[in-house]
Amino acid sequence: MGVNLKPLGSRVVVEPIEEEEVTAGGIVLPETAKEKPQKGKVLSVGPGDRDESGKRIPLDVSVGDTVLFAKYAGTEVKVEGKKLLILRESDILAIIESK
Amino acid sequence: MGVNLKPLGSRVVVEPIEEEEVTAGGIVLPETAKEKPQKGKVLSVGPGDRDESGKRIPLDVSVGDTVLFAKYAGTEVKVEGKKLLILRESDILAIIESK
Amino acid sequence: MGVNLKPLGSRVVVEPIEEEEVTAGGIVLPETAKEKPQKGKVLSVGPGDRDESGKRIPLDVSVGDTVLFAKYAGTEVKVEGKKLLILRESDILAIIESK
Amino acid sequence: MGVNLKPLGSRVVVEPIEEEEVTAGGIVLPETAKEKPQKGKVLSVGPGDRDESGKRIPLDVSVGDTVLFAKYAGTEVKVEGKKLLILRESDILAIIESK
Amino acid sequence: MGVNLKPLGSRVVVEPIEEEEVTAGGIVLPETAKEKPQKGKVLSVGPGDRDESGKRIPLDVSVGDTVLFAKYAGTEVKVEGKKLLILRESDILAIIESK
Amino acid sequence: MGVNLKPLGSRVVVEPIEEEEVTAGGIVLPETAKEKPQKGKVLSVGPGDRDESGKRIPLDVSVGDTVLFAKYAGTEVKVEGKKLLILRESDILAIIESK
Amino acid sequence: MGVNLKPLGSRVVVEPIEEEEVTAGGIVLPETAKEKPQKGKVLSVGPGDRDESGKRIPLDVSVGDTVLFAKYAGTEVKVEGKKLLILRESDILAIIESK
Numbered sequence: 295m296g297v298n299l300k301p302l303g304s305r306v307v308v309e310p311i312e313e314e315e316v317t318a319g320g321i322v323l324p325e326t327a328k329e330k331p332q333k334g335k336v337l338s339v340g341p342g343d344r345d346e347s348g349k350r351i352p353l354d355v356s357v358g359d360t361v362l363f364a365k366y367a368g369t370e371v372k373v374e375g376k377k378l379l380i381l382r383e384s385d386i387l388a389i390i391e392s393k
Numbered sequence: 394m395g396v397n398l399k400p401l402g403s404r405v406v407v408e409p410i411e412e413e414e415v416t417a418g419g420i421v422l423p424e425t426a427k428e429k430p431q432k433g434k435v436l437s438v439g440p441g442d443r444d445e446s447g448k449r450i451p452l453d454v455s456v457g458d459t460v461l462f463a464k465y466a467g468t469e470v471k472v473e474g475k476k477l478l479i480l481r482e483s484d485i486l487a488i489i490e491s492k
Numbered sequence: 493m494g495v496n497l498k499p500l501g502s503r504v505v506v507e508p509i510e511e512e513e514v515t516a517g518g519i520v521l522p523e524t525a526k527e528k529p530q531k532g533k534v535l536s537v538g539p540g541d542r543d544e545s546g547k548r549i550p551l552d553v554s555v556g557d558t559v560l561f562a563k564y565a566g567t568e569v570k571v572e573g574k575k576l577l578i579l580r581e582s583d584i585l586a587i588i589e590s591k
Numbered sequence: 592m593g594v595n596l597k598p599l600g601s602r603v604v605v606e607p608i609e610e611e612e613v614t615a616g617g618i619v620l621p622e623t624a625k626e627k628p629q630k631g632k633v634l635s636v637g638p639g640d641r642d643e644s645g646k647r648i649p650l651d652v653s654v655g656d657t658v659l660f661a662k663y664a665g666t667e668v669k670v671e672g673k674k675l676l677i678l679r680e681s682d683i684l685a686i687i688e689s690k
Numbered sequence: 691m692g693v694n695l696k697p698l699g700s701r702v703v704v705e706p707i708e709e710e711e712v713t714a715g716g717i718v719l720p721e722t723a724k725e726k727p728q729k730g731k732v733l734s735v736g737p738g739d740r741d742e743s744g745k746r747i748p749l750d751v752s753v754g755d756t757v758l759f760a761k762y763a764g765t766e767v768k769v770e771g772k773k774l775l776i777l778r779e780s781d782i783l784a785i786i787e788s789k
Numbered sequence: 790m791g792v793n794l795k796p797l798g799s800r801v802v803v804e805p806i807e808e809e810e811v812t813a814g815g816i817v818l819p820e821t822a823k824e825k826p827q828k829g830k831v832l833s834v835g836p837g838d839r840d841e842s843g844k845r846i847p848l849d850v851s852v853g854d855t856v857l858f859a860k861y862a863g864t865e866v867k868v869e870g871k872k873l874l875i876l877r878e879s880d881i882l883a884i885i886e887s888k
Numbered sequence: 889m890g891v892n893l894k895p896l897g898s899r900v901v902v903e904p905i906e907e908e909e910v911t912a913g914g915i916v917l918p919e920t921a922k923e924k925p926q927k928g929k930v931l932s933v934g935p936g937d938r939d940e941s942g943k944r945i946p947l948d949v950s951v952g953d954t955v956l957f958a959k960y961a962g963t964e965v966k967v968e969g970k971k972l973l974i975l976r977e978s979d980i981l982a983i984i985e986s987k
Contacts, residue, residue: 298492299461302453302485331963331974341453346445346940354896354935362893362965362974369430369486371461380430380461380486386896387963387974393892397591398560401552401584440552445544468529468585470560479529479560479585496690497659500651500683539651544643567628567684569659578628578659578684595789596758599750599782638750643742666727666783668758677727677758677783694888695857698849698881737849742841765826765882767857776826776857776882793987794956797948797980836948841940864925864981866956875925875956875981 297373301340304383306355308334308363309376331362331387334379353383360390396472400439403482405454407433407462408475430461430486433478452482459489495571499538502581504553506532506561507574529560529585532577551581558588594670598637601680603652605631605660606673628659628684631676650680657687693769697736700779702751704730704759705772727758727783730775749779756786792868796835799878801850803829803858804871826857826882829874848878855885891967895934898977900949902928902957903970925956925981928973947977954984 299307311333336359342350355361367385371378398406410432435458441449454460466484470477497505509531534557540548553559565583569576596604608630633656639647652658664682668675695703707729732755738746751757763781767774794802806828831854837845850856862880866873893901905927930953936944949955961979965972 296492298490300488300490302482302487305486307487331965344450345942348444348448348450349942351938351942362963364963369461369463371430371486383896387899387965388896388901389894391892391894393890395591397589399587399589401581401586404585406586443549447543447547447549468560468562470529470585494690496688498686498688500680500685503684505685542648546642546646546648567659567661569628569684593789595787597785597787599779599784602783604784641747645741645745645747666758666760668727668783692888694886696884696886698878698883701882703883740846744840744844744846765857765859767826767882791987793985795983795985797977797982800981802982839945843939843943843945864956864958866925866981 299338299371299373299378299380301338301380303340304343304351304353305340305380306353306383306386307337307339308361308368308379308381309337310334310379311360332365333360333362333390335360337378339383355383355386355389362387362390398437398470398472398477398479400437400479402439403442403450403452404439404479405452405482405485406436406438407460407467407478407480408436409433409478410459431464432459432461432489434459436477438482454482454485454488461486461489497536497569497571497576497578499536499578501538502541502549502551503538503578504551504581504584505535505537506559506566506577506579507535508532508577509558530563531558531560531588533558535576537581553581553584553587560585560588596635596668596670596675596677598635598677600637601640601648601650602637602677603650603680603683604634604636605658605665605676605678606634607631607676608657629662630657630659630687632657634675636680652680652683652686659684659687695734695767695769695774695776697734697776699736700739700747700749701736701776702749702779702782703733703735704757704764704775704777705733706730706775707756728761729756729758729786731756733774735779751779751782751785758783758786794833794866794868794873794875796833796875798835799838799846799848800835800875801848801878801881802832802834803856803863803874803876804832805829805874806855827860828855828857828885830855832873834878850878850881850884857882857885893932893965893967893972893974895932895974897934898937898945898947899934899974900947900977900980901931901933902955902962902973902975903931904928904973905954926959927954927956927984929954931972933977949977949980949983956981956984 301307336355336357338357339353339355342352345351363379363381363386368379368381371380400406435454435456437456438452438454441451444450462478462480462485467478467480470479499505534553534555536555537551537553540550543549561577561579561584566577566579569578598604633652633654635654636650636652639649642648660676660678660683665676665678668677697703732751732753734753735749735751738748741747759775759777759782764775764777767776796802831850831852833852834848834850837847840846858874858876858881863874863876866875895901930949930951932951933947933949936946939945957973957975957980962973962975965974
């Protein structure tokens with residue numbers, strides 16, 4: 295029997311995708327003070343926050359989406375050995391699609 | 394005669410579930426600066442905050458739910474020897490379900 | 493002739509109930525950085541804040557309730573030798589009931 | 592010819608009532624870090640702030656009320672030799688009534 | 691040809707009235723840390739901010755009013771040699787009337 | 790072929806008018822800590838922010854107006870050698886008119 | 889197979905246009921403390937944030953627009969070797985048009 299995380303409100307559970315920070319040719323140094331985002335896969339999504347009249351606002355990301363999010367956003371949680379992140383949808387910058 | 398806590402607004406009373414922070418093989422060191430959440434069981438839930446028209450917004454967690462919440466959230470209170478936490482629902486990240 | 497405090501808005505007047513902080517066996521040290529709440533009895537309640545249309549939102553606590561509130565919340569006032577607190581209802585965490 | 596202060600919005604003009612801070616038996620030391628309120632008499636009240644539809648929200652305090660307010664709230668002004676305070680009504684904690 | 695200042699939104703143009711800070715008998719020292727207000731005459735008033743439906747909320751002060759305002763509020767501007775202040779109406783505490 | 794700046798929302802493009810800070814007789818020292826405004830000419834105006842129902846709120850300043858604004862407000866941009874400023878309308882204090 | 893970034897809410901993906909900071913004649917030193925904006929080309933735009941009734945507020949910038957934005961705004965991301973920025977539309981100051 296496994297465990298399932300049901301995020302509340304506009305939160306999503308994301309499994310981070312670690313990427314090589316060192317390129318073939320050597321070390322990559324950050325060029326600017328700008329925050330670097332991180333990639334991840336959406337594992338589950340909350341029901342959405344409620345609007346003023348009490349109706350849910352559905353999320354724009356879906357289970358299975360690959361997303362970019364701010365690197366230090368959210369809360370880290372270990373579920374069955376996997377390191378997951380619980381983020382608010384507002385911490386997600388973009389969905390990465392193949393074209 | 395016992396004592397019962399009736400949380401106000403969108404607050405919930407949670408009994409924390411302490412987990413081993415040391416694994417079989419040794420000490421677990423935090424890998425990142427990200428906040429680690431804590432598990433707990435929901436003992437009672439408030440009636441919900443009121444929306445603009447004065448109606449209650451019911452909570453999304455129920456008595457008996459196992460929840461994840463930010464470790465340093467809420468207010469600690471001792472009731473009949475048990476250490477409980479009074480949290481706002483917004484401090485709860487996710488409900489943990491068996492699947 | 494005595495004096496009566498009529499709190500404004502969503503404020504309540506509470507008489508704190510001092511509790512032993514030292515147990516039979518010795519000194520109780522705070523285990524965590526979490527804020528410890530304090531108990532008190534509600535002596536009077538305000539008429540409630542007004543909602544957007546000007547109607548009063550009635551309070552959820554009533555005169556006579558025993559309540560838990562954040563220890564450093566509110567404003568202390570001495571009335572006829574008694575030390576009272578004027579709190580906003582939002583500083584009250586829960587109502588303590590006998591079961 | 593005297594001078595009259597007409598406070599704007601939800602402001603009130605209050606004449607502070609100085610109270611003995613030293614009791615018969617000696618010096619009173621503040622026991623906690625909690626803010627001590629101050630007493631005063633309401634001399635004039637503003638017309639109230641406007642709600643979203645432009646209507647005035649009338650104040651809950653009236654001219655002549657004895658009120659408790661946060662000690663360092665408001666703006667001090669000297670009018671004809673008298674030291675007065677202009678406060679927002681939200682700085683007033685309670686009305687003191689004789690019972 | 692002179693110059694006229696037309697303040698935007700809820701702003702007003704005020705000509706400060708300097709008052710003697712030293713009394714007949716000597717120097718007046720500020721007794722408390724409370725902010726002292728300053729007097730001024732209203733020279734022009736803005737059309738008012740817009741409410742949610744786009745309608746202007748007219749100001750409560752009029753050209754010619756003598757007003758009290760927080761001493762360090764607003765922006766100083768020199769127009770034809772006169773030192774004026776552009777304030778938001780919310781920085782005005784009260785209108786001073788003769789009675 | 791020239792370049793045109795189309796400001797977004799409630800922003801305006803202003804060309805600053807530099808004024809002598811040194812008077813005939815010598816150096817002008819700021820008398821108070823109050824912020825000194827700067828003059829400028831409005832070159833273009835945005836379409837306005839949207840209100841809650843999605844309608845644009847038109848700006849109160851027009852192309853050609855001479856305006857006063859807070860000296861350190863906005864973002865400086867060089868267009869074809871001219872130093873311009875992109876400001877929010879809320880940074881504009883008043884329109885300067887000839888009378 | 890390439891990769892496509894679909895920004896969420898009111899975010900846009902922008903490809904920065906680097907400009908010479910050194911002029912023909914020598915080094916350009918910033919004259920004031922004012923923030924300098926940066927130019928870029930809009931590659932993709934989000935669906936817009938939702939208003940109170942849940943409807944999307946469409947963005948004012950379109951794919952292909954050349955825009956000015958605050959230099960340190962947004963989050964830098966590398967996609968297929970190109971350095972891109974994900975910005976909120978509110979960080980965009982103006983659209984640059986040829987006239």
